[in-house]
Amino acid sequence: MTDDAQDRRYDVVVLGGGSGKNIAAALARAGRSVALVESRLVGGECPYFACMPSKTLLHSARLGETWEHAVARRDEVTRHLDDAATAAQMAEAGVTVVRGRGRVVRPGVVEVDGAEYGYTDLVVATGSEPVRPPVEGIDDVPTWTSDEALTRPDLPRRLVVLGGGPVGSELSQIYAAFGSQVTLVEQAERLLAAEAPFVGDVLADALRRMGADLRLGVAATHAERTETGLRLRLSDGNHIDADRILIAAGRRPRVADLGLETIGVRFDPERGIAVDATCQAVPTEETGGDGTTVWAAGDVTGVAPYTHAANYQAGVVVSNVLGKRREADYRAIPRAVYTTPSVYAVGVSPLAASGLELVAAGYDLAGTARSAVEDDDRGRVELYADRARGVLVGAAAVGLYAEEWMSEITLAIRAETPLSILTDVVHAFPTYGEAIEPVLRELAEQL
Ligand SMILES: Cc1cc2nc3c(=O)[nH]c(=O)nc-3n(C[C@H](O)[C@H](O)[C@H](O)COP(=O)(O)OP(=O)(O)OC[C@H]3O[C@@H](n4cnc5c(N)ncnc54)[C@H](O)[C@@H]3O)c2cc1C
Numbered sequence: 001m002t003d004d005a006q007d008r009r010y011d012v013v014v015l016g017g018g019s020g021k022n023i024a025a026a027l028a029r030a031g032r033s034v035a036l037v038e039s040r041l042v043g044g045e046c047p048y049f050a051c052m053p054s055k056t057l058l059h060s061a062r063l064g065e066t067w068e069h070a071v072a073r074r075d076e077v078t079r080h081l082d083d084a085a086t087a088a089q090m091a092e093a094g095v096t097v098v099r100g101r102g103r104v105v106r107p108g109v110v111e112v113d114g115a116e117y118g119y120t121d122l123v124v125a126t127g128s129e130p131v132r133p134p135v136e137g138i139d140d141v142p143t144w145t146s147d148e149a150l151t152r153p154d155l156p157r158r159l160v161v162l163g164g165g166p167v168g169s170e171l172s173q174i175y176a177a178f179g180s181q182v183t184l185v186e187q188a189e190r191l192l193a194a195e196a197p198f199v200g201d202v203l204a205d206a207l208r209r210m211g212a213d214l215r216l217g218v219a220a221t222h223a224e225r226t227e228t229g230l231r232l233r234l235s236d237g238n239h240i241d242a243d244r245i246l247i248a249a250g251r252r253p254r255v256a257d258l259g260l261e262t263i264g265v266r267f268d269p270e271r272g273i274a275v276d277a278t279c280q281a282v283p284t285e286e287t288g289g290d291g292t293t294v295w296a297a298g299d300v301t302g303v304a305p306y307t308h309a310a311n312y313q314a315g316v317v318v319s320n321v322l323g324k325r326r327e328a329d330y331r332a333i334p335r336a337v338y339t340t341p342s343v344y345a346v347g348v349s350p351l352a353a354s355g356l357e358l359v360a361a362g363y364d365l366a367g368t369a370r371s372a373v374e375d376d377d378r379g380r381v382e383l384y385a386d387r388a389r390g391v392l393v394g395a396a397a398v399g400l401y402a403e404e405w406m407s408e409i410t411l412a413i414r415a416e417t418p419l420s421i422l423t424d425v426v427h428a429f430p431t432y433g434e435a436i437e438p439v440l441r442e443l444a445e446q447l
């Protein structure tokens, strides 16, 4: 180790200040010396470029605010991309914040802008980045990713949204609500194609009613500039003329150029850093003991790309670094999409239940008294049980406020609550949550 690295020796170096900032603060409060390396904003993507601006704009859209008012409120919520308050919280916790891009140069040493920082424990929490789909000519036409969409004040007149996952669905609803002419292109037959089919169908209906043009089961193949903007050609022979393409075609773990190959951890560009149940990075076979330990949390692990999952893994890392063994349990990580109506899925999806015999039951929200009160009867809830064990293993719902009233199912899946108890739970009247009762009764009869 060089003299410099000796001078800047920490118990823990954390790369990435999203979920990484929670790890850094907790370990510093527990008495460890900690350096947090962040190349952009302390706080990570969620508060500035992802969850918070998108949820704020969706809320403004629901309230019928003007675009100008919505953008002003969004920028207030994202603190005009100023991370001073969060950086100050880190300093208060005793964390040394190092601004710049970090890279491991050899076991036990991270380099940032030419300066070396020594560590005993390294935590990699570098997040993920948008995938650019292989569409010919896409680099020659005006494009945004969610980063630009959620930070710029522009409202495109004609917008193509490429991808119908959570990002494409939420952003299509935002732009359609504020008056853009939105065309969404999704190569799968449905929106949110990994979820139970009814989810994407209800959401597609909601977006179409707001004026969005959905091209499902169609891939974008070729983009070119035109006199008035751009033309995007599709696999079905049609084309779309627009002013801008919003790329929402997935994200991949940020593992490139971190020097991970020098420290013998298993990773790949698509699936990220392999971690065990304690969130320790899985070593490659040739790794020898060098007295350091590598951990990873958040999107870079490829486990579950949500802030709550990243923060959960952060808690697991903190416990294990402090020597209190804790294993992560991913059976009940929620997957919410904050459109209107919103989506909440958790546990096993019926489309990916290999090895399980699922028993399914469902109920349309139109059957609840609340749907009359709200004058909104869109949506449905389905629950999935494992026939062999007789417990809930998955759920999907779409409907107003689903992200709020489905939490009890998350607990039921995680705790493996017996159906005899679940069917005895009383829901307040009149709530959408009452829809859960007939579904549970039906499941109990089938099992
Ligand atoms: C548009 C959008 C909306 C979303 N909405 C939601 C939502 O509503 N709810 C939800 O749960 N999830 C949502 N997500 C997902 C959520 O943003 C991520 O799962 C979450 O931010 C992951 O946290 P993280 O700590 O892994 O990474 P990040 O928050 O991305 O933090 C990683 C940090 O590492 C820094 N970094 C990277 N490389 C280096 C390096 N070499 N050196 C130093 N620093 C580095 C980056 O600058 C970044 O600040 C959304 C995502 C998008 C794109």
Ligand SMILES: NC(=O)c1ccc[n+]([C@@H]2O[C@H](COP(=O)([O-])OP(=O)(O)OC[C@H]3O[C@@H](n4cnc5c(N)ncnc54)[C@H](O)[C@@H]3O)[C@@H](O)[C@H]2O)c1
Pocket (backbone or CB within 6 Å): 133, 134, 135, 162, 163, 164, 165, 166, 167, 168, 170, 185, 186, 187, 188, 192, 193, 218, 219, 220, 221, 248, 249, 250, 251, 305, 306, 335, 336, 337, 338
């Ligand atoms: N509310 C939330 O929690 C929330 C919100 C936004 C994003 N996120 C997370 O961020 C991550 C990224 O989201 P995303 O929606 O970008 O990714 P995604 O992978 O979920 O969806 C991308 C979609 O783009 C489609 N696609 C890709 N290339 C295409 C092409 N050439 N033509 C047509 N369609 C194409 C894919 O079929 C896929 O359905 C996800 O893992 C998501 O969970 C979470």
